[in-house]
Amino acid sequence: MSKYKLVALDMDGTLLNEQSEISAENAEWIRKALDAGVIVSFSTGRGFQSALPFAEQLGLDTPMITVNGSEIWHKPHVLYKRTHLSxxxxxxxxxxxxxxxxxxxxxxxxxxxxxxxxxxxxxxxxxxxxxxxxxxxxxxxxxxxxxxxxxxxxxxxxxxxxxxxxxxxxxQGVSKASALRDLCELLDIDMSSVVAVGDSLNDIAAIREAGLGVAMGNAQQAVKDAANAVTLTNDEHGVAEVIKRYVLKG
Missing domain, CATH: 3.30.1240.10 (Hypothetical Protein, Haloacid Dehalogenase-like Hydrolase; Chain: A; domain 2)
Known part of the structure; x- marks a missing residue:
């Protein structure tokens, strides 16, 4: 059993390649993580409607963090928490x-x-x-x-x-990290059991607070500096590498 129970994936520049596609390699290893009992969740700046088709493509019935944490979904179409901007x-x-x-x-x-x-x-x-x-x-x-x-x-x-x-x-106070904390409370897991993966400044707080924070090879330098590890780029199936190397190792 993996020591990590939740993998929180940014989408653009992370899960998605430069053609905004999920590679076969990433999809394969996400499925292996799910089969091993690991929760795989999107953690994205995208809105729900924009993220949903990719969740459906992967067959995910898992939580989603959208709009940089302003919305938390218990699973697709089931809203858990929403924070409005004044x-x-x-x-x-x-x-x-x-x-x-x-x-x-x-x-x-x-x-x-x-x-x-x-x-x-x-x-x-x-x-x-x-x-x-x-x-x-x-x-x-x-x-x-x-x-x-x-x-x-x-x-x-x-x-x-x-x-x-x-x-x-x-x-103020709303971020992917704050949403992950709420999600962990909902799922009764600890932040130390979370892997957060991303490439931009909206991922830094989550990467710092997760048990394992991973920056993409194409990430902004500040994100790499904040991370515990740096994986391959989004065009090199970096998410698959994270799951293979850190989540399902051994």
């Missing part, structure tokens, strides 16, 4: 995006995703929606750093990223 801050972040002009922006609600091309109507009706996460994307380092400094100055949001060129904002 509409006050969504309004401020939207205004900040418009002020800078160039950056792409998006925001998750419980129902859908709004973005620069399709925003809420009327634009002032923020209170009519149940918000979960807001994000910016720009390859302009100056603009991104200015946005980051402004949002940090509010002292009210959890700020991470899922790529070096974006920023993602959740309610």
């Amino acid at each position: 509409s006050v801050y969504v309004k401020r972040m939207h205004e900040l995006a418009l002020k800078h002009g160039e950056p792409w922006f998006w925001a998750y609600t419980t129902d859908t995703v709004y973005n620069k091309e399709k925003w809420i109507d009327p634009a002032a009706g923020y209170d009519s929606y149940h918000w979960l996460k807001f994000g910016y994307y720009t390859e302009d380092d100056v603009a991104r750093n200015e946005i980051l400094a402004e949002v940090q100055s509010w002292g009210a949001l959890e700020i991470t990223n899922s790529s070096p060129w974006n920023l993602e904002m959740n309610p």
Whole structure:
């Protein structure tokens, strides 16, 4: 029996290759972990609707952490916990995006995703929606750093990223790590029995708190620095390697 009872997998840049596919190798070793009694859970910045087809592809009936921890699912379609993002801050972040002009922006609600091309109507009706996460994307380092400094100055949001060129904002205190703690409580397992795997800043807290934190070979350097181990890249079936080497070893 594995000493690890739960494997929490980031999706983009981790489970999924650069074509946003689950490789046959990753699928095979996830199935072996499940057959060995290990819980395999997505831990993603994606919303539920975006993550669900991949869970269905793998035949997972296990918990899911979505929207960077703002939603925790006991299993697909069975919500355990949801934390809303204040509409006050969504309004401020939207205004900040418009002020800078160039950056792409998006925001998750419980129902859908709004973005620069399709925003809420009327634009002032923020209170009519149940918000979960807001994000910016720009390859302009100056603009991104200015946005980051402004949002940090509010002292009210959890700020991470899922790529070096974006920023993602959740309610303060909400992260993949906080969701994993809640999930462990739900499942009656200890965080020391968790393997957390990821590649971006939204994975760091979980990687630090898990019994084993693993960074992908393609991970941002700060993630590798925080991890206990570094595996292969997402195009080299790094998740399969984690399960083979650490979860089902021997």
